[in-house]
Amino acid sequence: MSPLHPGPQGAVGLFADLYELTMAAAFHAEGVRGQATFDLFVRSLPEGRNFLVACGVEQAVTGLTEWIYTPVELGYLESLGLFESAFLDELARLRFTGTVRAVPEGDVVFAGEPILTVTAPMVEAQLVETYLLNVIGFQTMVASKAARVALAAQGRPFVDFSARRDHGADAAFYAARAAYVGGASGTSLVSAGCAFGLPVVGTMAHSYVMAHDDERSAFQAFLQAFPGAVLLIDTYDTVEGARRVVEVVRELPPGTPRPSGVRLDSGDLSVLSRQVRAVLDEGGCPDVQILASGDLDEHRVDELVREGAPIDSFGVGTRMGTSADHPYLGVVYKLVEENGEPKVKLAPGKRTLPGRKQVHRVEEGGEARRDVVCRVDEPAPPHSRPLLAPVIDHGRRVLPPADLNAARARREAAVASLPAELRDLTPAEQPYPVEVSPALEALAALAEGRADTRSQALGGGAPAGSF
Amino acid sequence: MSPLHPGPQGAVGLFADLYELTMAAAFHAEGVRGQATFDLFVRSLPEGRNFLVACGVEQAVTGLTEWIYTPVELGYLESLGLFESAFLDELARLRFTGTVRAVPEGDVVFAGEPILTVTAPMVEAQLVETYLLNVIGFQTMVASKAARVALAAQGRPFVDFSARRDHGADAAFYAARAAYVGGASGTSLVSAGCAFGLPVVGTMAHSYVMAHDDERSAFQAFLQAFPGAVLLIDTYDTVEGARRVVEVVRELPPGTPRPSGVRLDSGDLSVLSRQVRAVLDEGGCPDVQILASGDLDEHRVDELVREGAPIDSFGVGTRMGTSADHPYLGVVYKLVEENGEPKVKLAPGKRTLPGRKQVHRVEEGGEARRDVVCRVDEPAPPHSRPLLAPVIDHGRRVLPPADLNAARARREAAVASLPAELRDLTPAEQPYPVEVSPALEALAALAEGRADTRSQALGGGAPAGSF
Numbered sequence: 001m002s003p004l005h006p007g008p009q010g011a012v013g014l015f016a017d018l019y020e021l022t023m024a025a026a027f028h029a030e031g032v033r034g035q036a037t038f039d040l041f042v043r044s045l046p047e048g049r050n051f052l053v054a055c056g057v058e059q060a061v062t063g064l065t066e067w068i069y070t071p072v073e074l075g076y077l078e079s080l081g082l083f084e085s086a087f088l089d090e091l092a093r094l095r096f097t098g099t100v101r102a103v104p105e106g107d108v109v110f111a112g113e114p115i116l117t118v119t120a121p122m123v124e125a126q127l128v129e130t131y132l133l134n135v136i137g138f139q140t141m142v143a144s145k146a147a148r149v150a151l152a153a154q155g156r157p158f159v160d161f162s163a164r165r166d167h168g169a170d171a172a173f174y175a176a177r178a179a180y181v182g183g184a185s186g187t188s189l190v191s192a193g194c195a196f197g198l199p200v201v202g203t204m205a206h207s208y209v210m211a212h213d214d215e216r217s218a219f220q221a222f223l224q225a226f227p228g229a230v231l232l233i234d235t236y237d238t239v240e241g242a243r244r245v246v247e248v249v250r251e252l253p254p255g256t257p258r259p260s261g262v263r264l265d266s267g268d269l270s271v272l273s274r275q276v277r278a279v280l281d282e283g284g285c286p287d288v289q290i291l292a293s294g295d296l297d298e299h300r301v302d303e304l305v306r307e308g309a310p311i312d313s314f315g316v317g318t319r320m321g322t323s324a325d326h327p328y329l330g331v332v333y334k335l336v337e338e339n340g341e342p343k344v345k346l347a348p349g350k351r352t353l354p355g356r357k358q359v360h361r362v363e364e365g366g367e368a369r370r371d372v373v374c375r376v377d378e379p380a381p382p383h384s385r386p387l388l389a390p391v392i393d394h395g396r397r398v399l400p401p402a403d404l405n406a407a408r409a410r411r412e413a414a415v416a417s418l419p420a421e422l423r424d425l426t427p428a429e430q431p432y433p434v435e436v437s438p439a440l441e442a443l444a445a446l447a448e449g450r451a452d453t454r455s456q457a458l459g460g461g462a463p464a465g466s467f
Numbered sequence: 468m469s470p471l472h473p474g475p476q477g478a479v480g481l482f483a484d485l486y487e488l489t490m491a492a493a494f495h496a497e498g499v500r501g502q503a504t505f506d507l508f509v510r511s512l513p514e515g516r517n518f519l520v521a522c523g524v525e526q527a528v529t530g531l532t533e534w535i536y537t538p539v540e541l542g543y544l545e546s547l548g549l550f551e552s553a554f555l556d557e558l559a560r561l562r563f564t565g566t567v568r569a570v571p572e573g574d575v576v577f578a579g580e581p582i583l584t585v586t587a588p589m590v591e592a593q594l595v596e597t598y599l600l601n602v603i604g605f606q607t608m609v610a611s612k613a614a615r616v617a618l619a620a621q622g623r624p625f626v627d628f629s630a631r632r633d634h635g636a637d638a639a640f641y642a643a644r645a646a647y648v649g650g651a652s653g654t655s656l657v658s659a660g661c662a663f664g665l666p667v668v669g670t671m672a673h674s675y676v677m678a679h680d681d682e683r684s685a686f687q688a689f690l691q692a693f694p695g696a697v698l699l700i701d702t703y704d705t706v707e708g709a710r711r712v713v714e715v716v717r718e719l720p721p722g723t724p725r726p727s728g729v730r731l732d733s734g735d736l737s738v739l740s741r742q743v744r745a746v747l748d749e750g751g752c753p754d755v756q757i758l759a760s761g762d763l764d765e766h767r768v769d770e771l772v773r774e775g776a777p778i779d780s781f782g783v784g785t786r787m788g789t790s791a792d793h794p795y796l797g798v799v800y801k802l803v804e805e806n807g808e809p810k811v812k813l814a815p816g817k818r819t820l821p822g823r824k825q826v827h828r829v830e831e832g833g834e835a836r837r838d839v840v841c842r843v844d845e846p847a848p849p850h851s852r853p854l855l856a857p858v859i860d861h862g863r864r865v866l867p868p869a870d871l872n873a874a875r876a877r878r879e880a881a882v883a884s885l886p887a888e889l890r891d892l893t894p895a896e897q898p899y900p901v902e903v904s905p906a907l908e909a910l911a912a913l914a915e916g917r918a919d920t921r922s923q924a925l926g927g928g929a930p931a932g933s934f
Contacts, residue, residue: 015636017628017655018669026675026692036678076661082693122678129672130656133631134639161484164600165795169482170637172601189597190488191481194543202485205596207802208493210810211503211589225493226549235812266817318795327794328632328785335674343677345702350733 013069013091014076017130021077024123025087034339036122037356039114040132041334046326050422051432053147053411054103054115055178056139057391058402063131065397067096067124096124100392103359105402106143106181106410107387108418110434113359113373114388115140115331122338129333137331138171139178145298145323146182147415149316151423152302153183158314159201160187161293162321175321181407184316196404202230203263203291203315209235219248219259228257230291233276234266242276246283261289261312269294270309277310291315297324298425342447353440354447360384368417370433375440480536480558481543484597488544491590492554501806503589504823506581507599508801513793517889518899520614520878521570521582522645523606525869528858530598534563534591563591567859570826572869573610573648573877574854575885577901580826580840581855582607582798589805596800604798605638606645612765612790613649614882616783618890619769620650625781626668627654628760629788642788648874651783663871670697670730670758670782682708686715686726695724697758700743701733709743713750728756728779736761737776744777758782764791765892809914820907821914827851835884837900842907 045052069077069091077083077091098120103109116136118125149158160179166172169191176184176192186199193200204222209232212218219231233241242262249258262280264272269292280288292304293315301314318324334352335343342354356376362369362384372381380386391399421428436444512519536544536558544550544558565587576582583603585592616625627646633639636658643651643659653666660667671689676699679685686698700708709729716725729747731739736759747755759771760782768781785791801819802810809821823843829836829851839848847853858866888895903911 012636014658014661015630015639016657017630018657018660018667019655019671020669021657022669022693022696023671023675023689026671026689027678029692030688032678038674073661077657080667126672126674130631131636134633134636137632138635138638163482163484164597164798165604166601167634167638167789167794168605168641169479169598169601171605171634172482174635188484188486190483190485190544193485194481194540200485200547202487202489204486204490204493205593206812207505207593207800208490210802210812211494211499211805221497222490222493225496226489229489322634322794324794327634327789327791331631333674335677338678345673345677 012063012131013067013094013127014073015063015131015134016127020127020129022082024126025083027122027126028087028090029084032122034122035119036125036335037117037119037337038125038129038333039336039352039357040116040118040136040331041114042111042330043332043350044111044330046329048427049144049148049326050424050428051108051110051144051147051415051418052140052329053143053182053415054107054109054140055105055143055181055407056136056174057102057105057116057399059135059139059174060102060116060132061100061391061397061399063135064096064098064100064128064392065395067094067128069094090123094124095395096128096392097121097395098124098392099390099394101388102391103387104389104407104410106407106414108368108411108414109387110371110432112353112434113371114357117356117388119356133331133333137329139174140331141323141326141329142175142178142321143182143411145320145326146179146184147411148298148425149301149314149320150183151415152298152305152425153314154305156305156311156313157185158183158301158316160184160189160321161315161317163187163189165318166321172321177404179320180404181411183408183411185313188315198404204229204232206232206235208232215241215244216248219244223248223252223256223259228260230261230263231259232263232265234264238264238267238272239275239279242279243283245288246279246285249283249285249288258285259288261291263291263293263315265294269311270304270307273304273309273311289313293317295319302425342443344444344447353436353444355440355443357388357440359387361387363417366417367419368414368432370435372435372437373440374437375443378437378439479530479598480534480561480594481540482530482598482601483594487594487596489549491593492550494589494593495554495557496551499589501589502586503592503802504584504586504804505592505596505800506803506819506824507583507585507603507798508581509578509797510799510817511578511797512898513796515894516611516615516793517891517895518575518577518611518614518882518885519607519796520610520649520882521574521576521607522572522610522648522874523603523641524569524572524583524858524866526602526606526641527569527583527599528567528864528866530602531563531565531567531595531859532862532864534561534595536561557590561591561594562862563595563859564588564862565591565859566857566861568855569858570854571856571874571877573874573881575835575878575881576854577838577899579820579901580838581824584823584855586823600798600800604796606641607798608790608793608796609642609645609788610649610878612787612793613646613651614878615765615892616768616781616787617650618882619765619772619892620781621772623772623778623780624652625650625768625783627651627656627788628782628784630654630656632785633788639788644871646787647871648878650875650878652780655782665871671699673699673702675699676702682711683715686711690715690719690723690726695727697728697730698726699730699732701731705731705734705739706742706746709746710750712755713746713752716750716752716755725752726755728758730758730760730782732761736778737771737774740771740776740778756780760784762786769892809910811911811914820903820911822907822910824855824907826854828854830884833884834886835881835899837902839902839904840907841904842910845904845906
């Protein structure tokens with residue numbers, strides 16, 4: 001880290017909207033020292049999505065447990081001329097001492113359910129808002145998108161090819177991770193493979209073919225360097241490319257591994273895959289698989305699978321890595337309790353349920369029936385499991401080391417347990433039932449009454465909140 | 468950097484799709500040592516966009532000049548069991564020795580024009596593909612989006628509020644930078660302000676208001692900590708919030724700075740801004756400005772400005788930082804020359820112009836008339852300026868230190884010089900003219916003939932390329 005480039009992977013403490021710091025300073029000046037609880041959640045699912053896949057908790061925990069202000073950051077903040085030295089001294093000493101509970105990575109969540117909750121001294125809880133929204137929102141968005149591709153692929157493997165179009169290097173890095181949790185079998189991005197232990201995959205580019213005198217010599221050269229490689233066959237003409245593959249395979253020295261597959265990256269993948277399959281089969285290459293890529297998303301994969309296209313696996317890129325149809329998730333971070341007092345916001349259409357909570361998923365016969373958002377101290381409904389578990393306890397990480405294979409398996413099981421209608425790519429007519437427990441409703445009524453009285457006393461209108 | 472987390476801000480050499488490394492290894496094994504030239508460009512503008520604003524060159528140059536493989540990366544690559552030790556030894560020694568030319572940050576570019584070109588030994592040129600596409604594509608996308616917001620705002624300031632919804636911490640960091648080049652006056656993201664010297668801005672959150680007994684005491688406390696702050700007035704009722712501001716201002720001790728503004732973050736901003744303006748004016752606060760935020764993009768800003776809403780400045784977030792209507796840019800990186808021989812790709816709809824190029828912008832009377840894509844060695848058309856300038860010369864950075872204010876001014880001048888129709892938010896009926904010089908067309912015909920002959924000789928169909 002240099003002073004000129006602290007960057008998001010430098011000290012994390014400046015990864016905050018300025019108002020987090022000014023509000024924290026105001027709380028500090030006011031002597032606000034009590035515990036506050038914030039919930040991180042979405043108010044509604046993106047249109048057409050039936051569920052979300054929680055992801056990014058690992059990075060959230062890492063950031064919070066490393067939340068510091070070094071002299072570089074403090075010097076910068078001082079230079080703004082906004083902050084009193086007493087507050088900057090507080091920041092110099094500050095470590096995150098709060099408690100965080102979260103839905104495990106890979107589990108399924110719905111609108112109105114906390115994905116993560118923070119209970120901490122107000123100053124700390126406020127400072128981490130921007131960071132938490134950013135890391136949880138982004139990875140949850142990508143994992144949720146990938147889970148839809150997984151549904152469409154119906155068991156066929158698909159891999160993440162999004163790196164070149166993701167929103168910067170870091171986005172590509174974490175998109176690969178989230179896509180894996182969501183169901184991808186691997187990624188083309190080597191840095192992500194290295195860091196997260198993901199399978200890395202790749203074929204060849206058109207430029208490689210063009211850099212050779214002809215396709216045949218390109219294939220030969222590549223197979224010599226990488227026996228068993230996947231060959232890209234659409235640089236000039238896809239079906240002719242398949243014929244070249246057959247010729248090259250015939251000429252391979254005995255005992256040399258044959259190409260494991262061919263990649264189609266353009267054109268009508270349904271038609272071309274059939275033609276290519278025929279050429280390969282007739283040419284004695286039934287073992288050479290077909291990988292399709294090029295502007296794919298869950299809808300295009302679904303079409304290809306339904307049409308019976310003989311495609312063995314998919315490379316899914318841009319539209320998955322950027323969640324192109326919904327390129328952001330409306331995650332919010334709302335104050336729900338302060339010093340034990342439940343808090344609500346009354347802005348129209350933006351009701352917030354007060355208090356510390358637990359979400360219980362009622363499961364019967366291996367199927368998820370409904371979720372119940374409860375007060376944290378309520379008894380669990382029968383046949384349910386709690387979704388929120390501690391990941392940081394008074395500043396200490398209690399989240400086990402990340403296990404992406406476990407998260408991936410959790411996603412698979414959680415999605416499989418959903419009602420069939422929710423496992424479709426089209427919007428479910430009957431959204432998954434998310435109930436609010438009577439005890440939590442009672443608390444909300446109490447808090448809203450209080451806030452309403454306050455608002456009325458101030459001359460404000462009646463609350464128009466709806467969940 | 469730790470072995471467990473090399474990450475995109477660790478050694479950059481692994482930020483590559485696996486195929487860049489396997490192709491580089493194959494080139495290495497084949498003894499391909501000649502110079503290759505690749506162009507980075509978009510084939511077409513995103514629908515509805517009339518121009519792009521080049522951005523991200525600084526990060527591209529930094530990455531390329533720091534392109535290394537340390538023992539950590541080499542050990543990982545070796546563990547994949549794909550690469551021969553001779554290639555890994557080559558990587559251990561590898562530095563980027565090529566020459567890169569680029570359009571300066573902030574200048575305007577169109578489809579079919581190289582935004583950046585690389586001439587380097589084939590292995591090096593191939594390895595950097597994913598990285599260059601990623602960094603140039605992302606920042607160019609955001610700067611281009613921000614430039615549209617700037618057009619809509621018609622001189623009113625707007626600031627980047629996108630951090631919480633961008634695609635990870637790094638995306639938010641660079642989105643703030645690109646938005647500034649595109650015309651934003653500042654950002655809410657403190658880390659970006661610190662690293663790039665951008666003005667940082669912020670107000671307060673609903674949670675701050677809710678954490679106090681009432682709005683009035685929240686406003687009072689915040690103004691005490693931050694005299695002259697902007698107050699958020701829509702937590703309970705926007706117009707009532709404005710009345711609270713007037714009351715609080717009346718009670719301010721003499722000589723205390725008044726709040727510089729109020730922020731509206733929900734509801735009908737056009738109607739509410741008028742009501743709030745009236746309350747403030749009647750209450751003796753004509754100097755208190757109105758900042759509007761909440762789901763804004765260039766279209767919504769345009770509406771508000773056209774309706775004459777008394778809004779002094781805008782906070783634009785998610786839709787700008789994620790370029791939500793077009794959340795990716797179809798940048799490609801294509802081989803155009805190898806060892807002095809022009810190269811083309813013939814896949815349908817994907818014509819590539821061969822050879823090393825320069826783009827000349829013909830300007831008359833302060834207005835950009837047309838661009839001409841030429842061979843690099845052609846004389847410039849009259850009244851034109853070349854767009855591509857060296858940024859790395861044989862591995863050595865020749866790009867001057869980044870000056871974001873200069874880039875911002877360049878964007879302002881470049882956009883202002885466009886024909887009026889292109890400075891509208893709606894798609895221009897007449898796209899900006901981008902011509903191909905006769906000499907370059909002749910070279911293309913030559914190269915296409917050769918590639919076509921090759922394709923025909925291989926039994927392939929006729930090329931169906933179109934630019």
